[in-house]
Amino acid sequence: MSAQAIQDSYPPAFAHCYGCGANNQHGHHLKSYLVGNETVARFTPDLKYSGGVPDHVYGGMIASLLDCHGTASAAAYAYQKEGRQIGDGREPVRFVTASLKVDFKRPTPLGVELVVRGMLRSLDGRKAWIDLVLTAGELTCATGEMLAIRLPEPVDA
Amino acid sequence: MSAQAIQDSYPPAFAHCYGCGANNQHGHHLKSYLVGNETVARFTPDLKYSGGVPDHVYGGMIASLLDCHGTASAAAYAYQKEGRQIGDGREPVRFVTASLKVDFKRPTPLGVELVVRGMLRSLDGRKAWIDLVLTAGELTCATGEMLAIRLPEPVDA
Numbered sequence: 294m295s296a297q298a299i300q301d302s303y304p305p306a307f308a309h310c311y312g313c314g315a316n317n318q319h320g321h322h323l324k325s326y327l328v329g330n331e332t333v334a335r336f337t338p339d340l341k342y343s344g345g346v347p348d349h350v351y352g353g354m355i356a357s358l359l360d361c362h363g364t365a366s367a368a369a370y371a372y373q374k375e376g377r378q379i380g381d382g383r384e385p386v387r388f389v390t391a392s393l394k395v396d397f398k399r400p401t402p403l404g405v406e407l408v409v410r411g412m413l414r415s416l417d418g419r420k421a422w423i424d425l426v427l428t429a430g431e432l433t434c435a436t437g438e439m440l441a442i443r444l445p446e447p448v449d450a
Numbered sequence: 451m452s453a454q455a456i457q458d459s460y461p462p463a464f465a466h467c468y469g470c471g472a473n474n475q476h477g478h479h480l481k482s483y484l485v486g487n488e489t490v491a492r493f494t495p496d497l498k499y500s501g502g503v504p505d506h507v508y509g510g511m512i513a514s515l516l517d518c519h520g521t522a523s524a525a526a527y528a529y530q531k532e533g534r535q536i537g538d539g540r541e542p543v544r545f546v547t548a549s550l551k552v553d554f555k556r557p558t559p560l561g562v563e564l565v566v567r568g569m570l571r572s573l574d575g576r577k578a579w580i581d582l583v584l585t586a587g588e589l590t591c592a593t594g595e596m597l598a599i600r601l602p603e604p605v606d607a
Contacts, residue, residue, distance in 0.1 A: 307502040312510045319498040320508075341476040345464040345544065351477075352517040352547050353469045357510025387502065390509050394551040 295379045298324035299332070299365040302380035307387045307444070313361035323358060325365035325411070327379060332366040332411040334358070340403060350401040355435050358409050359395055359425045363439035364388045366411030367421035371443060374416055388421060388441040401427065401434035419443040452536045455481035456489070456522035459537035464544045464601070470518035480515060482522035482568070484536060489523040489568040491515070497560060507558040512592050515566050516552055516582045520596035521545045523568030524578035528600060531573055545578060545598040558584065558591035576600040 300313045300323065308316040313323040325334040336358055344351040367388035372379050401407065407429055414422040425437035457470045457480065468477040482491040493515055501508040524545035529536050558564065564586055571579040582594035 303502065309500045309504050310502045311499045311508040314500070314502060317498070317500060341474070342468045343466045343471070343474060345460065345467045345471060345546065347466050351468040351514075352550070353510060353514025356513035356517060356550065356552070357508075360509040360513060389502070390552075390554050392551065392553045393509070393513065394549065395513070395547075396549045397547050 295327040295369070297380040298326060299369045299379055300324060300361075302368070302385055303387055304385045310361060312357045313365065321357070323361045325362050325369070327369040327373065332362065332369050334362045334365070334409045335406055336409070337406045338403060343403060344400065346400065348403050350403050350407070352397060355397065355401055355427060356393065356395050358407065359427060359435065359437040359439070360390055360393050362409040362411055363393065363423045363425055363437065364390055364441050366413070366423045367416075367439075367441035367443070370413040370416055370421060384446050387444045389444060390439060391442045392440040393437060395435055395437045397435050399432065399434050402429050402432075405429050407434075414438075452484040452526065454537040455483060456526045456536055457481060457518075459525070459542055460544055461542045467518060469514045470522065478514070480518045482519050482526070484526040484530065489519065489526050491519045491522070491566045492563055493566070494563045495560060500560060501557065503557065505560050507560050507564070509554060512554070512558055512584060513550065513552050515564065516584060516592065516594040516596070517547055517550050519566040519568055520550065520580045520582055520594065521547055521598050523570070523580045524573075524596070524598035524600070527570040527573055527578060541603050544601045546601060547596060548599045549597040550594060552592055552594045554592050556589065556591055559586050559589075562586050564591075571595075
């Protein structure tokens with residue numbers, strides 16, 4: 294597993310995301326890690342993040358988790374492709390979302406740890422396609438696919 | 451404009467959504483209205499909902515707004531198709547998201563009112579396809595498409 298969360302490698306000027314930015318004091322601080330050939334994040338939403346029906350997570354939270362984990366995954370795979378360690382002190386890598394599709398497979402239970410995984414489909418220049426899966430225990434609750442775009446360097450402004 | 455917000459017609463047992471449920475005391479309480487042949491919701495995210503770069507809205511919030519507005523739109527168009535008024539006291543209509551795709555066209559400014567519109571593409575049985583647009587002033591910041599599925603009646607359990 295990468296020693297550092299991918300989000301903790303983001304340049305400070307780009308680390309304010311409510312979903313995952315280390316510099317957003319109010320946010321969720323999602324942390325994603327590279328584990329072998331996939332990325333993994335774990336998150337337990339607070340009970341207030343109910344969907345229409347109590348005891349299930351609302352769709353916006355699910356999309357948020359996939360979104361933040363997806364761009365983190367894209368950065369992780371760019372580091373990997375370049376033979377670099379995440380947060381190696383060189384020019385940081387930061388992707389943003391161009392497109393995100395979420396398929397809600399079943400209601401996502403609230404009050405349990407959710408696991409989000411990201412798999413690289415392709416990485417070509419500044420474009421990364423990431424496949425995403427959100428599970429609760431053995432249940433696959435949502436899947437996603439993201440097109441992420443790498444910000445031009447330098448991103449440490 | 452529909453006199454009642456679409457979300458305020460949701461049956462109480464299905465009105466707990468963090469994004470738009472009247473019965474979620476912590477949530478955003480997004481309110482969507484049917485206005486002629488489109489649906490409209492207006493929302494100004496708090497400044498804490500920053501994206502990676504300050505002064506822009508984080509992607510999860512944008513997805514959340516489109517998600518909640520999309521299912522509300524589906525319900526509104528189902529009422530319309532049946533010649534009913536929203537919240538007419540008869541069996542309430544409630545849709546949930548099967549799939550949501552969001553295209554982020556440009557950074558969405560934070561600190562201004564966002565307007566989300568929903569247009570019906572098709573409504574066939576329990577399936578509704580909704581096209582979505584999120585604007586900030588004159589700027590189109592995101593577009594979306596949703597497949598929403600109507601919950602079987604009765605939904606007022």
